[in-house]
Amino acid sequence: MRRKEFEVFSEFIGSKGLRHTPQREEILDIFLSTEKHVSADELYKLVKKRYPGVGYVTVYRTMKLLSESGLCGEIDFGDGILRFEHKYGHEHHDHLICTKCGKFIEAMKPEIEKMQDKLAKRHGFTPTNHKLQIFGICRKCKL
Amino acid sequence: MRRKEFEVFSEFIGSKGLRHTPQREEILDIFLSTEKHVSADELYKLVKKRYPGVGYVTVYRTMKLLSESGLCGEIDFGDGILRFEHKYGHEHHDHLICTKCGKFIEAMKPEIEKMQDKLAKRHGFTPTNHKLQIFGICRKCKL
DNA sequence: ATATAATTGAAAATCATTTTCAATAATATA
DNA sequence: TATATTATTGAAAATGATTTTCAATTATAT
Numbered sequence: 001m002r003r004k005e006f007e008v009f010s011e012f013i014g015s016k017g018l019r020h021t022p023q024r025e026e027i028l029d030i031f032l033s034t035e036k037h038v039s040a041d042e043l044y045k046l047v048k049k050r051y052p053g054v055g056y057v058t059v060y061r062t063m064k065l066l067s068e069s070g071l072c073g074e075i076d077f078g079d080g081i082l083r084f085e086h087k088y089g090h091e092h093h094d095h096l097i098c099t100k101c102g103k104f105i106e107a108m109k110p111e112i113e114k115m116q117d118k119l120a121k122r123h124g125f126t127p128t129n130h131k132l133q134i135f136g137i138c139r140k141c142k143l
Numbered sequence: 144m145r146r147k148e149f150e151v152f153s154e155f156i157g158s159k160g161l162r163h164t165p166q167r168e169e170i171l172d173i174f175l176s177t178e179k180h181v182s183a184d185e186l187y188k189l190v191k192k193r194y195p196g197v198g199y200v201t202v203y204r205t206m207k208l209l210s211e212s213g214l215c216g217e218i219d220f221g222d223g224i225l226r227f228e229h230k231y232g233h234e235h236h237d238h239l240i241c242t243k244c245g246k247f248i249e250a251m252k253p254e255i256e257k258m259q260d261k262l263a264k265r266h267g268f269t270p271t272n273h274k275l276q277i278f279g280i281c282r283k284c285k286l
Numbered sequence: 287a288t289a290t291a292a293t294t295g296a297a298a299a300t301c302a303t304t305t306t307c308a309a310t311a312a313t314a315t316a
Numbered sequence: 317t318a319t320a321t322t323a324t325t326g327a328a329a330a331t332g333a334t335t336t337t338c339a340a341t342t343a344t345a346t
Contacts, residue, residue, distance in 0.1 A: 019292055019343050040334080055295040060334065078219045078274075080303090080333070096268045109262045112255060116277055119252045124282030125239045131221075132275045134259055139267030162312050162323055183303080198326040203303065223302070223334090 005032055005071055005088050012069035026051040027062040028071070037075060037083040037104075077104075077133065094131075098138035105138070148175055148214055148231050155212035169194040170205040171214070180218060180226040180247075220247075220276065237274075241281035248281070 009028055013020055030047045031038070038046070044059040063084055066072040073087040077097060092113075093106040112132070120127040152171055156163055173190045174181070181189070187202040206227055209215040216230040220240060235256075236249040255275070263270040 017292090021293065021343075023294075053295095057295060057335080058293085061293090076219070076221045082333080094262070096263060096266055096270075098268075099271065105266050105268065107262055107266055109258055112258045112262065115252055115255045115258065116275070119237070119250055119255065120239060120277055120279060123239055123248050123250055124285075125241075125248065125277070125279050126285055127239075127277050127279035128242065129279075130275065130277040132259070132273065134263055134268070134270050134273040136263060136268050136270035136272075138269075142267075142269055160323090164312075164324065166325075196326095200304080200326060201324085204324085225302080 008071060008088060009066070009069055012065070012071075018065070023051075023054050023058050024062050024065070026054060027059055028066065031063075031066065031072065031084065032086070035086075037085045039081045039083050041081075043084065076131075094134065096134045096136065096138070098141055099135050100137055100141040103138060151214060151231060152209070152212055155208070155214075161208070166194075166197050166201050167205050167208070169197060170202055171209065174206075174209065174215065174227065175229070178229075180228045182224045182226050184224075186227065219274075237277065239277045239279065239281070241284055242278050243280055243284040246281060 006025075006028065009024075010020070012018075013024070027043070027047055030050060031043060034043075034046060036042075040060050040063055043063070044054075044056050047054050047059060063072065066084070067074055071086075071088050072084045075083045075085055075095070077083070077095075091108065093108045094112075096105040096107055098104065116130055117127060149168075149171065152167075153163070155161075156167070170186070170190055173193060174186060177186075177189060179185075183203050183206055186206070187197075187199050190197050190202060206215065209227070210217055214229075214231050215227045218226045218228055218238070220226070220238075234251065236251045237255075239248040239250055241247065259273055260270060
């Protein structure tokens with residue numbers, strides 16, 4: 001499993017004239033093995049557990065490569081910490097963020113997407129991507 | 144003019160047991176006099192021009208108060224810089240951000256808002272506010 | 287094998303924002 | 317009005333996430 005993601009990465013590395021290194025493989029491995037939205041710091045700690053030799057900076061640099069290659073997406077909830085989510089084979093989605101417990105839900109409504117395109121067009125704007133974050137209280141926290 | 148905003152601020156200050164200071168009035172004055180979405184740094188420079196005595200930190204602190212009082216809204220475009228926009232008497236709006244020139248358009252579509260509420264409800268989520276940013280190329284940059 | 291150029295990791299730098307703290311100023315109260 | 321109380325100020329230092337620097341190391345091409 002995860003074969004495809006490694007292939008994508010390998011292709012990306014090749015096409016850019018970059019090099020395959022154990023660190024890059026290790027970081028990708030750990031990133032793919034967690035389903036959470038990890039910050040660079042969290043990821044670094046996870047990587048460190050299994051591959052103690054890997055440095056902080058290399059994690060940052062590698063996550064940038066993964067973003068470029070389309071394997072990960074960067075999410076910014078406005079708390080000053082950049083988080084990463086799996087992107088390969090994942091559909092676009094918006095985020096419902098609970099301001100009480102900090103957890104979030106991924107959700108999507110095709111009608112919203114369509115309307116956004118309409119809104120953009122109305123203003124002569126050619127959209128490439130968007131971010132929709134809905135803040136509020138989740139079911140659990142409301143109880 | 145701007146009477147109302149000063150009233151709101153005065154009321155906020157009073158209700159919180161805070162104090163009226165010339166610096167706070169001056170910063171609010173400058174903030175209201177610019178229609179741009181200013182960063183704290185930009186605002187500091189503007190304030191400095193007219194009221195040289197005001198310090199950097201006071202601008203930051205005052206903007207926080209203005210946010211709390213509902214007079215300004217904080218916007219985070221994900222570039223690491225927090226910007227402020229007028230909020231009093233302004234309707235909620237989304238942002239169309241041009242990734243080429245950096246300019247943005249404020250826009251709104253009530254249907255989108257309604258659908259967002261539906262999406263939230265579907266997930267047992269009670270929304271309080273949201274941020275929608277559409278990135279792309281503006282009319283001018285496409286020419 | 288060797289040369290070349292990319293990559294690494296540690297430490298230092300950056301940059302926006304926040305905290306600290308002593309001096310000052312606004313308000314409440316005598 | 318004078319005074320006590322407590323909030324506010326501004327400068328400098330601290331913070332915290334991310335980036336850069338740089339010499340040593342390592343992957344790949346020849």
